[in-house]
Amino acid sequence: MEKYTHNGVEVLVQAVRFDEFAKSLKDHGIIPVELPVDIYNYVVLRYDLDGQTKYAVSGEYKTFLTTQIPEDSWEDLIRDCQNQANGEKPENLRSRFNLLLGKAEAAAYKDISDKDPDGLPIMSIIGLSRLPKDEQDKFLQTVKRMMISYGYDKDYIDCVSMTPNEKSVITKLLNDEYYWLLDDEA
Structure with a gap:
């Protein structure tokens, strides 16, 4: 698991497909809600774990986990974390x-x-x-x-x-x- 930040909020990244992630949640008794977000090859899920609302934007190869909806966009969160994986610094939120x-x-x-x-x-x-x-x-x-x-x-x-x-x-x-x-x- 990799750890990044986006807009000052921690983002954990797992190398797990969206269907495997949803099955893992189900195996732990958690049925996530699919949010009405249309991102090509990704699904955005909301679920509760240990009394806290969490979010996952999950795709073919990776799942990005966070505790807040990004103020810019899910696409920006994905791109920022991918850039950080390539050695770049976290982006600042654009006004x-x-x-x-x-x-x-x-x-x-x-x-x-x-x-x-x-x-x-x-x-x-x-x-x-x-x-x-x-x-x-x-x-x-x-x-x-x-x-x-x-x-x-x-x-x-x-x-x-x-x-x-x-x-x-x-x-x-x-x-x-x-x-x-x-x-x-x-």
Whole structure:
């Protein structure tokens, strides 16, 4: 059995198929509930053991056991644990803001380029400050429009917890400032 963490919660990983895991639970008098989660080649189970609710996301080769539903997704839990098995550090939970900013930046990048960003951080791909001003402006306006459509306006950002960097980015964005420039470049 291997031990990892996802979003600060311990995850145990066993090399056991989903059907063998369910049979083992049944052999111990536990009948799990299949949760309505659709992950290709995996089943998500909830069961009680020793007075505690537990969860298993179980597939063809491995079963991931945890005590909490991941705040991001079961797929992220699986990927994070697999990455840790390959020597990577546990991932930090991405905020909704960070996730949607990446989505908005990818769309804005497609507006100014015929290349696909392939999910990489936009700033590391193109170095926006090196682009002509009209392309930077188009990028900024697309990101701003999308972030506002996601609900990130001046009133909302004061109602939710954000990191100082996220707050700085959205404030600059809403003020039509190039948020990708360092303060000493502006």
